[in-house]
Amino acid sequence: MTTICVDVMGSDREPSVLLEGVAKALELDPQLKVLVAGDASVVEPFARDHERAEALVTTEVIAMDEHPASAVRKKKDASIVRAASAVRAGQADGLFSAGSTGAVLTAATFGIGRIKGIRRPALTLAAPGISGKKTVLLDCGANADVQPDVIVQFAHMGRAYAQVVLGVDEPRVALLCNGSEETKGSELALSYHKALAEGNCGFVGNAEGTDLLAGTFDVIVADGFTGNVALKTIEGTAKFIVSRVKAAAGESKRAGLGALMLKPALKTVAGELSGDEMGGAVLLGLRAPVVKGHGSTSAEAVASGTLACARAARGQLCERIAKACEKAE
Amino acid sequence: MTTICVDVMGSDREPSVLLEGVAKALELDPQLKVLVAGDASVVEPFARDHERAEALVTTEVIAMDEHPASAVRKKKDASIVRAASAVRAGQADGLFSAGSTGAVLTAATFGIGRIKGIRRPALTLAAPGISGKKTVLLDCGANADVQPDVIVQFAHMGRAYAQVVLGVDEPRVALLCNGSEETKGSELALSYHKALAEGNCGFVGNAEGTDLLAGTFDVIVADGFTGNVALKTIEGTAKFIVSRVKAAAGESKRAGLGALMLKPALKTVAGELSGDEMGGAVLLGLRAPVVKGHGSTSAEAVASGTLACARAARGQLCERIAKACEKAE
Numbered sequence: 001m002t003t004i005c006v007d008v009m010g011s012d013r014e015p016s017v018l019l020e021g022v023a024k025a026l027e028l029d030p031q032l033k034v035l036v037a038g039d040a041s042v043v044e045p046f047a048r049d050h051e052r053a054e055a056l057v058t059t060e061v062i063a064m065d066e067h068p069a070s071a072v073r074k075k076k077d078a079s080i081v082r083a084a085s086a087v088r089a090g091q092a093d094g095l096f097s098a099g100s101t102g103a104v105l106t107a108a109t110f111g112i113g114r115i116k117g118i119r120r121p122a123l124t125l126a127a128p129g130i131s132g133k134k135t136v137l138l139d140c141g142a143n144a145d146v147q148p149d150v151i152v153q154f155a156h157m158g159r160a161y162a163q164v165v166l167g168v169d170e171p172r173v174a175l176l177c178n179g180s181e182e183t184k185g186s187e188l189a190l191s192y193h194k195a196l197a198e199g200n201c202g203f204v205g206n207a208e209g210t211d212l213l214a215g216t217f218d219v220i221v222a223d224g225f226t227g228n229v230a231l232k233t234i235e236g237t238a239k240f241i242v243s244r245v246k247a248a249a250g251e252s253k254r255a256g257l258g259a260l261m262l263k264p265a266l267k268t269v270a271g272e273l274s275g276d277e278m279g280g281a282v283l284l285g286l287r288a289p290v291v292k293g294h295g296s297t298s299a300e301a302v303a304s305g306t307l308a309c310a311r312a313a314r315g316q317l318c319e320r321i322a323k324a325c326e327k328a329e
Numbered sequence: 330m331t332t333i334c335v336d337v338m339g340s341d342r343e344p345s346v347l348l349e350g351v352a353k354a355l356e357l358d359p360q361l362k363v364l365v366a367g368d369a370s371v372v373e374p375f376a377r378d379h380e381r382a383e384a385l386v387t388t389e390v391i392a393m394d395e396h397p398a399s400a401v402r403k404k405k406d407a408s409i410v411r412a413a414s415a416v417r418a419g420q421a422d423g424l425f426s427a428g429s430t431g432a433v434l435t436a437a438t439f440g441i442g443r444i445k446g447i448r449r450p451a452l453t454l455a456a457p458g459i460s461g462k463k464t465v466l467l468d469c470g471a472n473a474d475v476q477p478d479v480i481v482q483f484a485h486m487g488r489a490y491a492q493v494v495l496g497v498d499e500p501r502v503a504l505l506c507n508g509s510e511e512t513k514g515s516e517l518a519l520s521y522h523k524a525l526a527e528g529n530c531g532f533v534g535n536a537e538g539t540d541l542l543a544g545t546f547d548v549i550v551a552d553g554f555t556g557n558v559a560l561k562t563i564e565g566t567a568k569f570i571v572s573r574v575k576a577a578a579g580e581s582k583r584a585g586l587g588a589l590m591l592k593p594a595l596k597t598v599a600g601e602l603s604g605d606e607m608g609g610a611v612l613l614g615l616r617a618p619v620v621k622g623h624g625s626t627s628a629e630a631v632a633s634g635t636l637a638c639a640r641a642a643r644g645q646l647c648e649r650i651a652k653a654c655e656k657a658e
Contacts, residue, residue: 065510130572141507144515178470178557181394186473186554209561213569225515228507229555230562232538237566240542241598243459248594255594261587265577269570 001033001052002310005092006302008038009061009079010099012295015042018098021302025310026052028303032310035092037083056091058082064295068102072110080104084111087288093313096306098293105142108283108290115322120146121285122154123224123292124161125231128272129215136162136171136219137212140281141228148195151175151221153325155201157284158219160324164317171218174207176226182206188223196221209233213273238273242266274301282312284321289313330362330381331639334421337367338390338408339428341625344371347427350631354639355381357632361639364421366412385420387411393624397431401439409433413440416617422642425635427622434471437612437619444651449475450614451483452553452621453490454560457601458544465491465500465548466541469610470557477524480504480550482654484530486613487548489653493646500547503536505555511535517552525550538562542602567602571595603630611641613650618642 004025008018015038022034023046036043037056047055060078062071072081080099084107086092095112097104101123109121122139129135136158139146146154155173162171175192177185184206185193196203207220212230222230245266249259259266274294283290289312291305312318333354337347344367351363352375365372366385376384389407391400401410409428413436415421424441426433430452438450451468458464465487468475475483484502491500504521506514513535514522525532536549541559551559574595578588588595603623612619618641620634641647 067512128569130569144507144513144518176558178473178554183396184473186552189473189554208565209558209563210565210568212562213565223515225507225518226555226558229505229538230558233541233559233562234538234566236537236539236542237563237602238570239539240457240459240602241567241570244598244601245591245594248591248597254590258587258590258592258594261583262574262577262591263587265574265584265587268577269573272573273566273569 001031002313003033003035003092004094004096004306004309004313005035005037005056005083005086006306007079007083007095007097007099008036008042009058010063010097010103011293011297012064013098013297015039017297017299018302019046020299022046022053022306023050024299024303025306026050029307029310032307034306035086037079037086056082056086062099062103064100066100066103068100068106071103072106078107080107081111084108087112094289094291094309096291096293096302096309098295098297098302100295101141101292104290104292105283108286112290113287114285115287115318115325117325118153118157118285120150120153121283122157123281124158124284125281126166127213129213131215133215133218134166135212135215135217136166137227137231138221138284139224139227140231141224142283143224145225146223148191151192151223152195152199152201154221155196155199155203155219156325157321158221159202160321161284162218163324164315164320166218168218171202172204173202173219173221174204174211174217176220176222176230177206177208180206180208234273238270242270287318289317330360331642332362332364332421333423333425333635333638333642334364334366334385334412334415335631335635336408336412336424336426336428337365337371338387339392339426339432340622341393342427344368346626346628347631348375349628351375351382351635352379353628353632354635355379358636358639361636363635364415366408366415385411385415391428391432393429395429395432397429397435400432401435407436409436410440413437416441423618423620423638425620425622425631425638427624427626427631429624430470430621433619433621434612437615441619442616443614444616444647444654446654447482447486447614449479449482450612451486452610453487453613454610455495456542458542460544462544462547463495464541464544464546465495466556466560467550467613468553468556469560470553471612472553475552477520480521480552481524481528481530483550484525484528484532484548485654486650487550488531489650490613491547492653493644493649495547497547500531501533502531502548502550503533503540503546505549505551505559506535506537509535509537563602567599571599616647618646
């Protein structure tokens, strides 16, 4: 049995949506146990109704717009803080939350702790690619300001993730930049490039925004500011295209019929880009797997995020990343 | 008559592709004259064959991978350098090039000159939006490193562009960031936010990557590093979706027929996002309109870029931006 602690509070959605997702996950994975953290009125009835669920009653919630560090410090009984403590205490093997990125990051970093030697955890996604090959993208938004030596750690973690999760032997690592030539970049990006080139981390050069979904590289690293802008731009572009196709479908019978026939394909690609398929982003660099769902998550996304977290715990993702990073030192 | 100087060298494509585009532009706009800059063997036959075309014979080319500043300094007879001089001398009212961004930027800045008070020109695009409203995006890649006071100038220029070209009375300006909350951002983005808030430039707050194609704001400013990553991410995402739809169409008859029926709509949306429809990006902040086409441009894109440049010259875009920026001081 693998136990995942699910924080059902603090997202943009009602706790009932998250619990619906947890129920789905329990149904799909008979080896899964959950510890649901949240208000008593919400988690206790759920635990009563579900065999492999236990309630972790908490009384506080960290809201989306609160300052993460001070909120985590002050609200000792916040669902995300208690969830992290439960993982540290061994009551759960991993954590899923769709709360504020800053709050999850802070609570998990202090509560669960970092892998030895890792300075900053990074929000990590495996993006689909045209070539059929996935690309590990980090940092998608955990750290807006990143030093060159931390970018090198991201490269090592991303490489370990590509080896462990995607089964790539020699992952090719690139830096997200404003041009493929090595002379391109802001002063900051140039300092990243230099550190990566000296970092013995599989670095092969610069990637551009066009490479993110092409499958050209196995790993693309960026600071959390740039990575977050890129990730949300992917999301926005997919939405734009879907809205244009819908509008066209409403304008002519022919296009309407075409859209209907293509619907399964369009739904699949939209899903691939929504992050739901991937089950949210993993916070890499911590001692246990922490999966962060989208703030406006869905029951499906909560289910796949919880299952992804359980798979990561079973596959000993964090232990293997720790080993890979240790070897790279 | 409006004369546009077209640099047919220095792109990733053969000069013949660019000349095909110029011929199209001449056909579509009877009030257009062109000055084609390039090798004698290329531009002289074209000028002989086309009534409203004149040849500007040059002997050097700046390649994509050359260092822009030193190449512009050394290659006095490069097509882009001579093209900029022709605009300064009044032989042409605007300039189109699909050469290296750095070379076009450097040659045009020194050759044509900046609008009084403007420190850095910015690569500017009008992106389509879900709401039907366009969003002016700058800087798309002219300046990787940007100071906070220059971001404020970008805001003023973008605002003037939205007023002059898109007809928006009171443009709403936002900063591309990793979160909508004002506390979000890297140290650099926070310094931009502060300068914009004090800049009296219509600033309303932070935008996210999801806002770029939503039509939420009239203008979104970014440094050229971030803007370029975002722009190329849009391009890459569109390519990814098109490739997935094509793959699905090949897998089942039903999806294949659907794709066929939706083809016009998909082509329209791909065109909207390719930058070709917009005719390339305008280098805002110079004394004459300079349109920069994609390095791997097409004849269609060259035609629409040349026509867009002619429209900007006729509409006195640069003079009006100079006035709007002067008033804003």
